[in-house]
Amino acid sequence: xxxxxxxxxxxxxxxxxxxxxxxxxxxxxxxxxxxxxxxxxxxxxxxxxxxxxxxxxxxxxxxxxxxxxxxxxxxxxxxxxxxxxxxxxxxxxxxxxxxxxxxxxxxxxxxxxxxxxxxxxxxxxxxxxxxxxxxxxxxxxxxxxxxxxxxxxxxxxxxxxxxxxxxxxxxxxxxxxxxxxxx
Numbered sequence: 001x002x003x004x005x006x007x008x009x010x011x012x013x014x015x016x017x018x019x020x021x022x023x024x025x026x027x028x029x030x031x032x033x034x035x036x037x038x039x040x041x042x043x044x045x046x047x048x049x050x051x052x053x054x055x056x057x058x059x060x061x062x063x064x065x066x067x068x069x070x071x072x073x074x075x076x077x078x079x080x081x082x083x084x085x086x087x088x089x090x091x092x093x094x095x096x097x098x099x100x101x102x103x104x105x106x107x108x109x110x111x112x113x114x115x116x117x118x119x120x121x122x123x124x125x126x127x128x129x130x131x132x133x134x135x136x137x138x139x140x141x142x143x144x145x146x147x148x149x150x151x152x153x154x155x156x157x158x159x160x161x162x163x164x165x166x167x168x169x170x171x172x173x174x175x176x177x178x179x180x181x182x183x
Contacts, residue, residue: 001041001110002082004030007054007142011075013126014133021124026073027054028136029114032082033098033106041148042106046113048146049074068118076114077126077134078107104128 005027012022029049033042050068057064067074080103084092098106107128115123126132 001034001037001045001106001148002032003045003049003146004079004082005049005052005054005142005144005146006030006136007139008075009137009139011134011136013075013077013124014135015127015130020127021075023073023075023124025070025139026075026122027052027067028134029074029076030079030082031076031107031110032078032080033103033110034083034096035098037098037106037148039106039109042110043113044148045146046110046117048148049114050117052144052146054142054144071122074114074118074123075126076111076123077132078103078128 008023008026008028010022010024011026011028013020027049031045051066053063053066055065055070055072056062080094080097080099081092083096084094085096086092097103111123111125126134
């Protein structure tokens with residue numbers, strides 16, 4: 001799962017010219033479900049949404065408070081387009097997003113976990129698979145991308161072995177194995 005978090009002063013979702021959800025100060029969460037995602041990823045992402053430090057503290061300390069710390073609101077919006085591939089041509093490919101009923105079930109599970117982890121009435125929702133108009137007043141602006149879990153580390157703890165051909169003192173080529181850091 002993947003999400004975009006936006007710190008907002010306000011946000012709302014309109015469907016068919018009717019406002020279905022709105023929040024004041026808080027976080028707008030665009031969330032997408034990928035094939036292979038499970039409830040484990042949904043649990044992880046929900047926890048990150050609620051714990052992410054996006055606000056300063058009273059003494060001006062930067063990035064000290066989460067949405068729950070300041071008793072703000074959360075608006076979740078399903079957005080499969082976050083998982084689009086744009087590597088080829090100019091038309092996005094959406095095969096990286098889970099489809100249909102499975103996506104709906106896991107997104108709704110994610111939303112319920114955000115509600116359960118906070119105060120349910122402070123967590124609002126868009127309408128899954130609807131054409132939504134999302135309005136927001138970004139605060140900062142602050143926009144972050146988060147994923148359910150960090151990507152796996154590279155093999156060998158970030159170091160890779162690379163065979164290189166080197167010339168020895170006499171100018172002859174010899175093959176040796178060298179280590180390079182993953183920097």
